[in-house]
Amino acid sequence: DKARRNAEGMLERFHKLGVQLRPHMKTHKTLECADIMTGGSRRCIVVSTLAEASFYADNGYDDILYAYPLPFDKVERCAELSERLSLFHIVVDNRLALQQLKKRPLKQGKIWDTSGVELTGIYAHCGNTYACQGEEQIKAVAQETTTIVLQFMEKLKAAGIQGVKSSIGSTPSCSHPVPDMAMLSEVHPGNYIFYDVQQSLIGSCRLEDVAVRVLTRVIGHYPHRNQLLVDCGWTALSHDGGGRLPTGYAIIEGHPELKLLSMTQEHGRVEPISGKLDIKQFPLGSLLTLMPYHACATAMMHPVYFVRSKGKVIDTWKPTRGW
Amino acid sequence: DKARRNAEGMLERFHKLGVQLRPHMKTHKTLECADIMTGGSRRCIVVSTLAEASFYADNGYDDILYAYPLPFDKVERCAELSERLSLFHIVVDNRLALQQLKKRPLKQGKIWDTSGVELTGIYAHCGNTYACQGEEQIKAVAQETTTIVLQFMEKLKAAGIQGVKSSIGSTPSCSHPVPDMAMLSEVHPGNYIFYDVQQSLIGSCRLEDVAVRVLTRVIGHYPHRNQLLVDCGWTALSHDGGGRLPTGYAIIEGHPELKLLSMTQEHGRVEPISGKLDIKQFPLGSLLTLMPYHACATAMMHPVYFVRSKGKVIDTWKPTRGW
Ligand SMILES: Cc1ncc(COP(=O)(O)O)c(C=O)c1O
Ligand SMILES: Cc1ncc(COP(=O)(O)O)c(C=O)c1O
Numbered sequence: 276d277k278a279r280r281n282a283e284g285m286l287e288r289f290h291k292l293g294v295q296l297r298p299h300m301k302t303h304k305t306l307e308c309a310d311i312m313t314g315g316s317r318r319c320i321v322v323s324t325l326a327e328a329s330f331y332a333d334n335g336y337d338d339i340l341y342a343y344p345l346p347f348d349k350v351e352r353c354a355e356l357s358e359r360l361s362l363f364h365i366v367v368d369n370r371l372a373l374q375q376l377k378k379r380p381l382k383q384g385k386i387w388d389t390s391g392v393e394l395t396g397i398y399a400h401c402g403n404t405y406a407c408q409g410e411e412q413i414k415a416v417a418q419e420t421t422t423i424v425l426q427f428m429e430k431l432k433a434a435g436i437q438g439v440k441s442s443i444g445s446t447p448s449c450s451h452p453v454p455d456m457a458m459l460s461e462v463h464p465g466n467y468i469f470y471d472v473q474q475s476l477i478g479s480c481r482l483e484d485v486a487v488r489v490l491t492r493v494i495g496h497y498p499h500r501n502q503l504l505v506d507c508g509w510t511a512l513s514h515d516g517g518g519r520l521p522t523g524y525a526i527i528e529g530h531p532e533l534k535l536l537s538m539t540q541e542h543g544r545v546e547p548i549s550g551k552l553d554i555k556q557f558p559l560g561s562l563l564t565l566m567p568y569h570a571c572a573t574a575m576m577h578p579v580y581f582v583r584s585k586g587k588v589i590d591t592w593k594p595t596r597g598w
Numbered sequence: 599d600k601a602r603r604n605a606e607g608m609l610e611r612f613h614k615l616g617v618q619l620r621p622h623m624k625t626h627k628t629l630e631c632a633d634i635m636t637g638g639s640r641r642c643i644v645v646s647t648l649a650e651a652s653f654y655a656d657n658g659y660d661d662i663l664y665a666y667p668l669p670f671d672k673v674e675r676c677a678e679l680s681e682r683l684s685l686f687h688i689v690v691d692n693r694l695a696l697q698q699l700k701k702r703p704l705k706q707g708k709i710w711d712t713s714g715v716e717l718t719g720i721y722a723h724c725g726n727t728y729a730c731q732g733e734e735q736i737k738a739v740a741q742e743t744t745t746i747v748l749q750f751m752e753k754l755k756a757a758g759i760q761g762v763k764s765s766i767g768s769t770p771s772c773s774h775p776v777p778d779m780a781m782l783s784e785v786h787p788g789n790y791i792f793y794d795v796q797q798s799l800i801g802s803c804r805l806e807d808v809a810v811r812v813l814t815r816v817i818g819h820y821p822h823r824n825q826l827l828v829d830c831g832w833t834a835l836s837h838d839g840g841g842r843l844p845t846g847y848a849i850i851e852g853h854p855e856l857k858l859l860s861m862t863q864e865h866g867r868v869e870p871i872s873g874k875l876d877i878k879q880f881p882l883g884s885l886l887t888l889m890p891y892h893a894c895a896t897a898m899m900h901p902v903y904f905v906r907s908k909g910k911v912i913d914t915w916k917p918t919r920g921w
Contacts (some may be wrong), residue, residue, distance in 0.1 A: 323864050343864065344817045346829050347883035359729055368818060371882050378687050402862075420863055422811050494667045495691060510898055511921075514837040539725075540624055541646050541666065559694050560670035571863055575833055597901050598834075 276584050277486035282468050284312045285449065286405045292457045295319060295552045297340060297442065299465025300327050302571045304594035305580065305596050306334055308468050321463045324353050328593035332360055340364040342398060342463065357387070366398055370520040374512065394431075394441030396460065399424055404447035417448035421455045446470070450479040469570035473516065482566070487526070489565040489573060491543065493557050501552050505563060508541040513576055516568030528564040535565065600809035601909050604795065608772065609864050615780045618642060619763065622788025623650050625894045627917035628903065629657050631714045631791055644786045647856060648675050653918035655683055655760040663687040665721060665786065669693045677702045680710070687848060689721055717754075719763030719783065722747055727770035741769035744778045769793070773802040792893035795849050798840065805889070811851070812888040814866065817881050824875050828886060831864040836899055839891030849885040858888065 289296040301323035303576035309320060309331065322328045328339050337360050341353065345367050356380055357363045367373060392529050401420040407413045417522045431439050444462035456462065469487045470480040477577050487513055495504030518524045525533040536544045546552060567573035574594065582590040612619040621635035624646035632643060632654065641661045645651045651662050657816045662682050666674065668690050680686045683706055699710050724743040730736045747764050748826060754762050767785035781783065792810045793803040812834055818827030841847045846858040869875060890896035905913040
């Protein structure tokens, strides 16, 4: 329900601004989330790997943008996707990449756009929004990126290059868009379907918007160390965030007094931020609920997601993996 | 070849000491490595998850030790494995866990050992060897752990508890065993089949013993930032080590002057430790070879391993995953 609310909120926000939303799939890599994020259109998405591109292409998606500086070993796979799909966009940031494309002309009457290779759009991520704290700072970066991109579009026009699209976006900037973003063609955030503790600290969302949890079980009591052991290690949560939260590697829902201090491959050590642990509150076998620092990194560790609605697991969703 | 050499070295070391080697599978989780580590016996292994236990049981392995404080939700799966296998060992560190076992008597004439539930061995990991630097410190910790375990065995004997096995082991201590370890029943290291940069810094191995690499491709030149971009992010290497090496998150083979400064999901930023980057040395599309900080964490990110011998990829090995 939270994921759906986050995704529908983003669709509505950019529908109102008159800007095409092109959601990024890298956070979840599932068909189900992609359907929610595209409002069922199955068109106009971004991917971070060719494994994702093929997965979505195989499942009826089209108009896919591979937002990655073209790796030269992947020109052939990109060409095949271009030949299969009505629209497959690739990103280059180097003249040599253009030469690589020209060496592999497309079959079936297709071309790398209109004259061999032509610029169809410019893409900026504004990842520097991740250093922001609060809406005001986010909006300042969103404004700066938008202004720079729009100025660049003016220069292109002045040089006689017309009809070029513009796309910016990160989850922070697209959660708090500035009015000038209405002059862009597209935005491409991705994380927002889940959000996470990091996004709540940046100010992209409220903590209650975070749609991902890792359930973990208490498996050890170590009163002499003032610690609990839980069955969540870095194989289930990832090391992302480096434990820098006051509550360590995650937030333990309902227990702001606890810290996930460290993890091994399959264990987590939990202790109170201060004072003595009340072990009776946490019987062996009981569950704790972790809110991850970075949803993309945590989701990546799981071969299946359990989908919960109104207190029940109602479905399981399987992400694609690999490259 | 390196993995085989590492594994055969460990077998030989403990064969000479007259101690049973019970290798841990968690680093690789493949049948092929398990065969090498058990010298083809397919008996006497340790696992960190029930997914591994089932995977090995399904493939003809037996005498499997699940080295994990019994999670109460997994008693049924443990019971099933006990009923299927001739030997399935579980670890408890709490009286309540014993009660959980007694609630689930085994079928097929089997029992949780001889009288309902009985202690058959004690297991210590000596993970504190990971704070060591050099053989001398490692041996001191190995000696300390061995002494404590042997003293505990004496106390058990004095209390009339006979025939209890003893097992210790981490990769550092088992790479440099002390003579007293000959009095133990078993050792259970795991990482040594691959080793990694961390182990070389601890002093468990030489850097040239490390058997795992991540190949990555140069995909961007950013001379204004004095940086290269490579196509290895944390989905391929993991965040383990936190970038604390002088060379960042990994060692770039043949390039001690370079640092893997940071990673995003699918990108890595490489820069010189000092001075100006000679970009001509690293053409777009060329390959760099990363030696991971922690082989367990890096291997975990991959659905398949490419096996290289004498300069050629000769096989692909598929690990099991999940829980
Ligand atoms: C190239 C690119 N585009 C879009 C996104 C989506 O941004 P966010 O994760 O902030 O939603 C990312 C995220 O890393 C990205 O790398
Ligand atoms: C319980 C247990 N036994 C054995 C091992 C294997 O030790 P190493 O990884 O040092 O080889 C580990 C590793 O973490 C472990 O947790």
